[in-house]
Structures are given as C-alpha cells and as structure tokens.
Amino acid sequence: MRAAVVNAFGGPEVVEVVETEVPEPAARQVRIKVAAATLNPVDAAVRQGVFGGAGERIGLGWDVAGTVDAVGAEAGAWAVGGEVVALAYGAVVPLGTHADYVVVDADAVAAAPKGVDAVTAATLPLNALTAVQALDLLGLESGQSLLVTGAAGAVGGFAVQLAARRGIAVTALAREADEGLVRELGAAEFLAEGRGGFDAVLDAAVLGETALAWVRDGGAYAGVIPQAVPGAVRGVRVAAVEVSADGGWLGELVRLVESGVLTLRVAETFALDEAAKAHARLAEGGLRGRLVLVP
Structure with missing residues (x-):
C-alpha cells in the first residue's frame, strides 16, 4: 500500500x-x-x-x-x-x-x-475533539463570556458552534472578512482586535500572552498547543488541551453533525x-x- x-x-x-x-x-x-x-x-x-x-x-x-x-x-x-x-x-x-x-x-x-x-x-475528528476538550477544560456555564481566537479556523469554528450550543456568550476574534462566517457559526459578537474582560479565552490562534491579557482576573485560558501555553497571571487558570482519541465523544460530535449543529x-x-x-x-x-x- x-x-x-x-x-x-x-x-x-x-x-x-x-x-x-x-x-x-x-x-x-x-x-x-x-x-x-x-x-x-x-x-x-x-x-x-x-x-x-x-x-x-x-x-x-x-x-x-x-x-x-x-x-x-x-x-x-x-x-x-x-x-x-x-x-x-x-x-x-x-x-x-x-x-x-x-x-x-x-x-x-x-x-x-x-x-x-x-x-x-x-x-x-481532530479539530472537533480539540475544540470540545478545550471547552471542557474551561468549564464555563451558560451565560458566561468566551472569546475564541482564530474563530474562522477549523478548531475555532467548532469551538464557536459548541460553545454557543451550551448557552455561552461567544465573541469571535477573526479577520474582518470572516465576520459573516463566524456570526453564522453562532458568535454573538465579532472582534477584529482583542479586548479584555472575558470570563475565558479559547486561544485557537495560539496568541499566547496576548490572548491571556484579554481574560478577566480569576478567569480561565485554554490553549491548543501544550508547549505554547503562557504562565498564569492575575489568578487566571491556565491549561492546554492535548487532544485524546475518544470514540465516545466522537460519536456525540457525529450526532451533532447529523442534527445540523456542527458545520x-x-x-x-x-x-x-x-x-x-x-x-x-x-x-x-x-x-x-x-x-x-x-x-
């Protein structure tokens, strides 16, 4: 072969x-x-x-x-x-x-x-599992605010859709040309430049310390590359997802595709x-x- x-x-x-x-x-x-x-x-x-x-x-x-x-x-x-x-x-x-x-x-x-x-x-598999496992690390509740960097990318796009389904207030950070796309995916707010005050950031664009600065004191940050996670500051809980092959979770994601939740x-x-x-x-x-x- x-x-x-x-x-x-x-x-x-x-x-x-x-x-x-x-x-x-x-x-x-x-x-x-x-x-x-x-x-x-x-x-x-x-x-x-x-x-x-x-x-x-x-x-x-x-x-x-x-x-x-x-x-x-x-x-x-x-x-x-x-x-x-x-x-x-x-x-x-x-x-x-x-x-x-x-x-x-x-x-x-x-x-x-x-x-x-x-x-x-x-x-x-890879991108959706990464997104859902990163969201699980953040542990946000319905109504809390989340900034997704790289929201028009594969991981970021899945994160926007999955977070919005959980009732999380999602702000998408992406290029101006991608505003329509990320809003279709479920982002309630769009930013072309970052700003602070979010309960959590899911850093799909791997911006590191720059994205960490946009988390409120005592909030949470989730990266997608363990080797690129910034150090914790201001009481922010910092973690990175190392994606795991989980057929059970993948089956749930398949059902979300079939129901039209995931694009x-x-x-x-x-x-x-x-x-x-x-x-x-x-x-x-x-x-x-x-x-x-x-x-």
Missing part, C-alpha cells in the same frame, strides 16, 4: 509517498480502508520536526474516514464493512492516516455521520500521491476549511 511519510525534516518537498506493508490490527484494534484523510497544521509541525523523531520514518495524518477492513480480537461492536471516522493520535509514528490503510484503536472509532460524504466527514468545511482535495503539493498549499495559508487527501 501507499503511505505519505517523512524521512527527514523540512518543507513540503520532504513529504514522500512510499510503498509499505498493509498493517495488521492487534487486539482491540481495527483496520480502516481510508476513503479520505485530512491534512492539518499538526502534520506540518511533524514534518518540520517539532515533535522530534530525527532519523526515523514518520507517518503523517491524524484524521480518517473510511470503511472497516479488518478487526482484531476484542474489537467491540466494530465489524468489517462499517463506515467510520476516527482519530489516529500520535505525532511520531511509522504510519498515519495519509495512507491506503490505517490501524487504530477500536475505542477511537465512531460510526461515520449519515448523509455526509467521506471527504467532508474526515474533517471532523464541516472542506477547502480543497488532493490525491494521496499529491501529498507534498497539499503541504505546499497548507503553507500558503488563507484556508477556510481543511485540505483533504483522497487515496
């Missing part, structure tokens, strides 16, 4: 599509025949060596939508032929989801959303063999939605 990997760190040009053996599922694992797999900023970070692994072959890709192709022992209710989505967590692994097949833990899998094609469904956004698609080209497009920026690789 084919898989996108890096054997050395660098720019998009270091991404290779190689031939490798089809992985076999162990106990409590399933193998998925990949129909679509999202390219995320974390893949660029892996490619650049942010998470280490020098001298190793590192697979790329965390999100996947596809069909269960094989199951290991004690794989629960999953059966061959089921259409699923999953998060394959891991920054330095030999194979990721940017491949023809991928093996994931059975408890990381959820049934694919009905009425949604695989390319679109593949954009759900899935695809920017462009690329063939798996064009993985390096897709990385180059990601590096250009300006995307409103995710890039998706199709084997």
